[in-house]
Amino acid sequence: MPSVLFWIFAAVMLVFGVLVVVNRNPVASALSLVVCFLGLSALFMSLNAYFIGIIQVLVYAGAVMVLFLFIIMLLDLRAEECRKMNWVAFAGSALVAFCLLIQLLTVIGRTRIAHEHFPALAAPVDDVRNIGQLLFSSYNLPLQVIAVLVLVATIGVIILSKRQLR
Amino acid sequence: MMTLGSYLVVSAVLFTIGFAGVLLRRNIIIIFMSLELMLNAANLSLVAFSRFRVSPAGLPEYHAEMLVFFVITVAAAEVAVGLAIIVALYRARRTTHIDDINQLKF
Numbered sequence: 493m494p495s496v497l498f499w500i501f502a503a504v505m506l507v508f509g510v511l512v513v514v515n516r517n518p519v520a521s522a523l524s525l526v527v528c529f530l531g532l533s534a535l536f537m538s539l540n541a542y543f544i545g546i547i548q549v550l551v552y553a554g555a556v557m558v559l560f561l562f563i564i565m566l567l568d569l570r571a572e573e574c575r576k577m578n579w580v581a582f583a584g585s586a587l588v589a590f591c592l593l594i595q596l597l598t599v600i601g602r603t604r605i606a607h608e609h610f611p612a613l614a615a616p617v618d619d620v621r622n623i624g625q626l627l628f629s630s631y632n633l634p635l636q637v638i639a640v641l642v643l644v645a646t647i648g649v650i651i652l653s654k655r656q657l658r
Numbered sequence: 659m660m661t662l663g664s665y666l667v668v669s670a671v672l673f674t675i676g677f678a679g680v681l682l683r684r685n686i687i688i689i690f691m692s693l694e695l696m697l698n699a700a701n702l703s704l705v706a707f708s709r710f711r712v713s714p715a716g717l718p719e720y721h722a723e724m725l726v727f728f729v730i731t732v733a734a735a736e737v738a739v740g741l742a743i744i745v746a747l748y749r750a751r752r753t754t755h756i757d758d759i760n761q762l763k764f
Contacts, residue, residue, distance in 0.1 A: 498660050502668045509672055509695055513679035518687050525691050532672075532698055539665070539709040540718060544701075544726050551730055556694070556737050563741045564687060567748050575684075575757075585681030589674055596670035606663030610709055614716020623727070626720050638731050645735035652742040 498538055505531030518564045522557060529553045539610075542619045665706035673699035686747075686754045690740055697733050701726045 504527065511524040529552045536545035600606050627635055672695060679692030708722030748754060 495660055498664070502664075506668070506671055506675070509675045512691055512695065513675060513683065513688070518685065521688055521691060525694070528695070529698065532702060535665070535668070535702060536705055538660075539705050541705045541709065541723055541726075544705055544723055544730075547727065547730055548698075548701075551734055552694070552698070556734055559737060559741060560687070560691065563745060566745070567687075567754065569685075569687065569754060575755075582682065586678065589678035589681060592677055593670065593674040596674070597667065600663055600666045600670060603663075605710070606666055607661055608710075609659045609661055611712045612716075613712060613718065617717060622717065622720055623723060626724055627727075631724050634728060638728060641732065642735050645739050649738050649742040652739070652746055 498535070501531045501534040501538070504528075505535065518569045519561065522560045522564060525560070526553050526557045529557070540613060540617055540619070543623050662706060662710045666703055669699045669703040669706065672696075672702065684756050686744055686756055686759075689756070690737075690744070694733065694737070697729060701729055704729075 508524045508528040508531065512521045512528060515521040515524060529548060533545040533548040533553070536542075536548055676692040676695030676699060679695065680689050683689055683692065704722045704726050708719045708726075711719040711722075713719065744754065747759070751759060753759065
């Protein structure tokens with residue numbers, strides 16, 4: 493992938509990621525999150541992870557975000573009114589986040605392999621076939637555990653939404 | 659050609675955006691979206707490492723991509739349960755603002 497495309501998609505992803513956090517209207521935040529995930533899936537595809545990129549679009553930009561929008565509209569949330577801000581807490585959290593970013597960037601800058609280029613792949617990679625073979629051989633037990641987990645989540649959601657919390 | 663570091667930097671910035679969202683925002687749904695951003699930043703760095711570590715057969719390291727697959731699955735289940743809890747909370751308390759939900763606060 494040419495580096496121009498990488499920077500375009502990375503910039504789109506980061507700008508819409510910031511918009512998720514700064515938007516006052518939850519619906520606008522959710523829609524920005526969709527664009528952010530689409531940019532992220534483009535980055536996955538630039539790393540030759542086509543299957544993960546498609547899953548990202550289908551599961552996150554499709555299912556999860558529809559769920560988010562559904563809940564926001566169900567709760568009928570409007571844009572928040574401006575409340576009295578706790579400026580000490582605000583400045584403290586911004587400082588902590590900034591320190592985390594500096595720390596991460598320093599670690600990445602000092603890592604030797606971070607300055608190396610990606611090695612070339614042998615041939616066009618048959619992504620889905622390889623992942624599917626791994627999924628049903630070495631990762632068979634985790635796959636079944638995750639199936640049980642999804643079932644438990646479904647039952648839990650039904651119970652949570654049927655009973656009134658007191 | 660891109661270096662591994664550029665993907666890691668983008669992933670670090672995305673993680674920080676999500677982290678700042680969790681700390682700065684007071685709306686519980688926005689906090690939940692910021693959590694998703696952080697999960698996806700971790701996924702991006704995992705996929706970058708998987709592409710960086712090419713096996714002798716010329717294939718990327720698929721174990722990292724399997725981990726991303728499982729993270730996405732668990733995150734989808736987590737979103738469903740979390741949003742159900744938020745709906746139950748809204749029914750009981752009529753708010754999604756976390757400053758109004760402070761019964762456990764000492």
